Amino acid sequence: MRSHDAAAGRRGPRRAQLQPPLPHGGRDDHRARDPRGALHAALAARHARAPLSPSPAHVDRHGGAGRRPPPRRRPADGAAGRDAERPRPPGKPRRARPPPAAGAGRGGVGLVEADPGVVKRVAIIGAGPAGSAAAIALRRTAGVEVVLLERKTFPRAKACGSGLSPWALDTLDDLGLGRAIRAAAYPIRAALIGAGLGAPVELRSRYQAAIYLRSDFDMLLAREAARRGADLREGVRVDALARHAGRLVGVSTSGGDLEVDAAIVCNGATSTLAPASRPGRTLNAIMGWYEGVEGISDAVELYFDPVVKPYYGWLFPESPRRVNIGICYAPTDGGPNALERFETFVATRFGRRARHATRIGRLVGHPIATTYRPAALSQHGTLVAGEAGRLVDPVTAEGIHHAMATGLIAGEMLGDVLARGLEPTAERLAPHTARVRRRLGAGLWTGQALLAVTRTPVLDWALRFASTRSMKSVLTWALARA
Template identity: 30%
Template sequence: MTGRPGVGRNAREPGSAGDRTDGTGAQDAGSRAVAPASGPSVQAQAREADVIVVGAGPAGSSTALALAQAGLEVLLLEKDTFPREKVCGDGLTPRSVRALLAMGVDMDSGGGWTRTRGIRMISTGGRLELDWPDLVSFPSYGLVRSRASLDDALARRAVEAGAHLHQATSAVGLVRDDRSGRVIGVRTRHRGPGPAGEHGGDHGDDVELRAAVVVAADGVSSRVSLDAGLSRRMDRPLGVATRTYFTSPRHSDDYLETWLTLTDPAGRALPGYGWVFGMGDGTCNVGLGLLNAPGVNRHVDYRALLAGWLEPMPREWGFGEDTRTAPVTGAALPLAFNRTPHYVPGLMLVGDAGGMVNPYTGEGIAYALESGRIAADVLVQALGRKRASERERVLTSYPRALADAYGGYFALGRWFVKAMNHPSVMAAATQHGLSRPGLMRLAFALMGNLTDPRGDARDRILHALTRRPGS
């Protein structure tokens, strides 16, 4: 069935299981885990599809949802089982909210979503609260939700649309056409239960799955991309995030709070920020992110940096070891297209797998959700063509679609990251920036990528500046 016109769910009888699109969203997903759509593994299930999506995070679920809604047969593979943790600040900007609204996700307050009004910035130069801008293109509010429940909700939404989710299923290698070398599927391995119900090692024989196209949505380390020979670009920046959770009276704060005061042991300003995000459930997500340029800040002890930053915080905030509710964990932030190309024959990269993280802020969820939709739009058009040459011509347009969406913005961001890695530049920005609210509002719009193409003069300038050709 892979890639032939007229196949997929559109060819099924009306009312079949694959046609379920009940529109209920994910309002209860925060309280229960996603059940596998067709059993715990792919051992006894269909082994062909129109598209295989590897990874059921925001990028993978966004891709799978859009494809399933278009009537394509989609296999969505997740190496873990829901709910599962991911290192993240849990803050969703209006850009993320816009993408979630487009996906039909139910974001009523009773479903674990906490609204935010804007960002509070604190530095040696003062304190400034900036509300999310009132724009036509974006909602005027943000959200906070834990990644454990967010990813669960998004995967459930894809399943409701008809995608077939297989949890505890790892993609261990690509399948290629013997003659052309084109990617035509993946080899998978099911992870069975270990002692006391925990996940053990890989179990059973590898299972080969075939599809017209494979989508790599498996994160910054992207085993699928590496198997295709697509390594991280060393000339592009890689950030680092470290976070934990504390029980805190500040859990209901409706501003995302950022502290622009990170320093190394020698007292030099570091290019990044600390954050305190209230979860609305009695806890705060507290962490820090560093936006590194190539070869800079490689030897920072991030856990020690987090502990040192938290040490002078007021005791009544509860950011101490006795109120910590989760381990201190860290993850890499693949910034500004730091893995390319985003398409090789039969394989597309979305989200973190393709380095689609905002180089100014480290925000990745919005770009994961958006790139999944961009990839799905290209796939729907490609798989609707009758001839293989026509399908391939459409598929090869995907990198250009990404460059049109983000190329100029990410190119400017790479310059920004390099500039901020000079301690004197970062120190000047943190010491003097907050005393100039007009300048900070401009920077806020730029860094959040929140502009109206036909807005005021500021918006039009920023939009033109960040939509220049880039890659």
């Protein structure tokens, strides 16, 4: 197998140090400051005088501090969106509501009503699938300004198998992008499943999947969010969330301080902005791209080999000639390292098929944060979506569908709260975690159960008898639910 490093000059992105601050060696002095510094002092003073004042701070598209526009209000011409009044039967008077008393909210918590006429600003941190989906959902709500902050610039390299499951394609339909993605993607109509040294079994079903190069996919989603009105700002690093008396009041970025009314955290597995109490595990993935591998078809290939068990290695075709080969595994003390595992897997599964293949660029790796029970996905003014909340399938490590689905949930929920002129308190945003569990819970639990099965000889036994129609149906069902 020949290898040439087409991307030897590339260097992986630095991990941004975000709030809460992590221990560091002083390498980035500008990050060593207290994240509650000038931003917190200025915003806290302003919000102490007027807690629900409009958001005047502004950052231009290149991250610089801009002028402060005056407060903006929605036109009173019926364009109030969800705030528009429902028609009232003739002669039925409006029932007057007394102003809420302090501390009169549920559970003894005082819920402050926001002015529904003031445009609210929401920062979405991370313009991956979760952030872009959240931005698209929020732009359906009148009176919400969406600022989509992305640390890198598009097109950006992303270590990912680029697989879009049938459920991911369904979510793209909800975003209005399904037809365009299907037309441009490499179609997947089957899966080859293998374990041990036995021959793989082909599973076909009515569900269609697709492979769409991740760098192009992320850029397409972010550009679509911008086309629908989100303010996409590339090359902007978010260092901290600013809070005053437990309330979110702004974000500190590499381009200046930005006052916001709410934020959605979508900046991936290494996020330090999301709440810390997240049960789960962190896996490792390593992958590379090849041209000239023989036997490419319309099937993805998944192999639960001993070198990666209970997880798997894969081959995903991106075109008739180009494939992505990788492994997902749990690191162990004293076990083989990532490169040793990868080379063993490739030699075992693709030695003959890849004898004339060429590797494109370097091998790349990344962490995968997973959980089977999502938790702590909200606090005052803040929601979490995607891998920042460990929302990844625990066995297949698929994250694109989970990211887009939870981004939509977060955007719709926050949009509903803001459209009603309400402050996004912790109490009002608390149902977000339950909604995510309802949407993803069954799949996460099924994946956890399948993961337990792959730790035993049961999968090998099932594949041995997979030539029968009934066993193929069982395996197809399990894979579809995972």
